[in-house]
Amino acid sequence: MEVMSKFLIASILMWTVPIAVLYGFNNNLFPGSASVSQESLTLWSGILAVISVNVVIVLYIISAMKEPSSDKHEPDPRFLADAKASIKQQPGTTEVDSSSDRAKLE
Amino acid sequence: MVTSSSSWARALLQISPYTFSAIGIAISIGVSVLGAACLIGAAIKAPRITSKNLISVIFCEAVAIYGVIVAIILQTKLDSVPQSKIYDPVSLRAGYAIFASEIIVGFANLVCGLCVGIIGSSCALSDAQNSTLFVKILVIEIFGSALGLFGVIVGIIISAQATWPMK
Numbered sequence A: 001m002e003v004m005s006k007f008l009i010a011s012i013l014m015w016t017v018p019i020a021v022l023y024g025f026n027n028n029l030f031p032g033s034a035s036v037s038q039e040s041l042t043l044w045s046g047i048l049a050v051i052s053v054n055v056v057i058v059l060y061i062i063s064a065m066k067e068p069s070s071d072k073h074e075p076d077p078r079f080l081a082d083a084k085a086s087i088k089q090q091p092g093t094t095e096v097d098s099s100s101d102r103a104k105l106e
Numbered sequence B: 001m002v003t004s005s006s007s008w009a010r011a012l013l014q015i016s017p018y019t020f021s022a023i024g025i026a027i028s029i030g031v032s033v034l035g036a037a038c039l040i041g042a043a044i045k046a047p048r049i050t051s052k053n054l055i056s057v058i059f060c061e062a063v064a065i066y067g068v069i070v071a072i073i074l075q076t077k078l079d080s081v082p083q084s085k086i087y088d089p090v091s092l093r094a095g096y097a098i099f100a101s102e103i104i105v106g107f108a109n110l111v112c113g114l115c116v117g118i119i120g121s122s123c124a125l126s127d128a129q130n131s132t133l134f135v136k137i138l139v140i141e142i143f144g145s146a147l148g149l150f151g152v153i154v155g156i157i158i159s160a161q162a163t164w165p166m167k
Helices: A002-026 A038-065 A077-105 B008-014 B017-037 B051-075 B089-129 B133-159
Strands: none
Touching: A002 A038, A002 B051, A038 B051, A038 B133, B017 B051, B017 B089, B051 B089, B051 B133, B089 B133
C-alpha cells in the first residue's frame, strides 16, 4: 500500500535524521562544527535537530496534500446493504403509524 | 541520632546533583512519549485511509522525537567531576539546570501530545464529512504542535549553561 509505505518512510526519517545531526555535531563531522565553544555547541546542535524534524514534517505534509483526492466517495458496501434493508422494511411500519394517527384524530 | 537542624534546605544540599540529572533525563523522554501515545489512534475511524489522516499521527510522533532529542543532548552534558567537588555550588547548579530543563520538556510534550491528539481526531472526522474543512483544521493543529516546540527551545537554552566545574 502506497499510503503505508510513505508513512513508514517518513517515520523512519523522522527518527534517524535528528539523531544523525546530533551525533554529527558532537563528533565534528560537519564542516563548521569544530570552531564553536562548548556552550553554544549544545544550542546549535539542538536547534538544528529540531529544525530538521520540522523539515521532514513539512515535506510529508506537502506530499500528502498532493495525493489525488477521490472525488467519488464510494460508500462502504456493508453499510449500503444495511441501509437498503432498512428502507425495504419501512413501508410496512409507516402504514401502521398512519392508521393509528387517523384513529387519534377522530 | 538527633541532628542539630534538619530542614529541607539541608536535605536538598546533600542529594547529589547527578541524581537529579539522571531522574530528569528519564522523565523527559518518558513523559513525552506518554504524551505522544495519547489519542494517537483516533484518526483511523474513517474507512478510507489516505495520507491526510495520518498527518496527525506524524505530529504526535514529532512530540516523542523532541523528547528523545533533548534526552540525548542532556546526556552528553553529564561529565564526571572529582569527588571533592560534587557538592560545589557550581555543580549543584548544573544538576538543577539539567533537571529543570527536562521537566520543562517532558511536561510541555505531554500536553502538546494531548492537544494534537484531540485536534487530530476531530480533523479526521470532519474531513470525512466535508473535504474543504481539512486545511483549516490542519492550521489549528500546527499551532497546537508549536506548544511542544516552545518547551524544547526553552529546555535547550537552559541546559546550554549547565557546565560542571573543571577538574
